Amino acid sequence: MNMKAEVCPGTECLTCGFRSEVFASLPDYQLEELSRSKVLMHAKKGETIARQNDSIEGFIFLRDGLAKLCRTNAEGREQIVGIATPNDFVGLLSLFSSKTYNYSIVAIEDSSYCSVEYDMVMNLVGSNGEFARNLLAKISRVSDLLIGSRLDIDLLQLRGRVAYILCFFANEIYHSTRFNLPVSRREIAELIDMRVENVVRILSEFRRDRIILIEGTYIEILDKEKLSWAKMHG
């Protein structure tokens, strides 16, 4: 836990990736207000950005890197709820309805993020209708994706789930058939409701069948067809 905090220059928000999405509607003067109230932070891979059950300090926007949303249940079992990419609100879900974070946010790649005061965003919601609508659209889209993918996964058997998550990283995150997995085997298991041993087993199967090339964290998808097929049929 050795995160640098820095107040970013007033102009930086003007060029931030968020601007094009949620903050598109903010006039410059409101954006500068936002700039002054926000703090830019860094988190190295593995570092915790927010902790489940801690009281919500502010809104967290991921600028660069990758983070997992996860929770630990009463019996100590960990589940990964989703993966946040740059320009995502992370911890968006409970922000408007809870006083505490429902999920931990942990960097799975070196990341930088902005933390914005809760009240600041709430004031913007109240005073800028276009902003409110954009925010609703954003939260709606995020929730929808999260629920949809979980329903998808629930229908699949283990082979299908592993195929699903490989396609997810290839298509949604890295936009390439070759990438380094940002998560351990254990984390893959937590992400798609499996056991570590079975994740390993099925990855080995895929390698044996020349569907993927895998060496440590490096993944190369060799046969997209077969992988998609596995994603559909179990």
Next chain:
Amino acid sequence: MNMKAEVCPGTECLTCGFRSEVFASLPDYQLEELSRSKVLMHAKKGETIARQNDSIEGFIFLRDGLAKLCRTNAEGREQIVGIATPNDFVGLLSLFSSKTYNYSIVAIEDSSYCSVEYDMVMNLVGSNGEFARNLLAKISRVSDLLIGSRLDIDLLQLRGRVAYILCFFANEIYHSTRFNLPVSRREIAELIDMRVENVVRILSEFRRDRIILIEGTYIEILDKEKLSWAKMHG
């Protein structure tokens, strides 16, 4: 599909259950605007209120009754995403981010609901900051519950899932240990990712163990302790 439509009198919205929640902040004049633009409809048990992939006509608020949100995947398998209770936005999830309903809404008890023009609500979001904040809180809460319960269920084995859903109906819906199940065995299966046969089997087990009394759709929970235990450890 034999639903009556009626324009409800201008004053009715003033006393609607929603008023106390999402619409608490609307002044009377905005509420009357809302009243004029809305249509009150009825749906008998089994009737479809909205259909997956149909284009979104408006916001749907459940006033009375009970409805299921469900979807059918490419292979024709049906899943129930959640159960909507009175004063719920139904189909809330995709409303702000999609042009079509992501889920079908089907009455599982005789229900009445209001349909409000999309633009009307969007205008209110823009012009009434307090309303926008309430709406954010509502959508946030609903999404959160939906995702949370699905994560819970994913951790449980079949006995635990059945216990979970029985407790859900008892505690969240009927506030009683005695009630009539509004859903078929098949629908229970679709709700908690099981097969019909196993739902039946486990219900029979619970009866054998004197945990519940069950006769057709009538359920009586006899041993809350054991049921809660099953919910945690099964």
Next chain:
DNA sequence: CGCGGCTTTGATGTTCATCAAGTAAAGTGG
């Protein structure tokens, strides 16, 4: 009456979690 849908139980095989054991890799302290 006969048909189809819902419910129920039993038998069977598949899928998956668990246990066990071993290797590799990575951090820790002297």
Next chain:
DNA sequence: CCACTTTACTTGATGAACATCAAAGCCGCG
């Protein structure tokens, strides 16, 4: 730097949990 510990990864063997198949009873409905 090396011995040591810990953590991640990997494979096999086993039994438990579950899906599937089959068959029969039930009920409502045309």
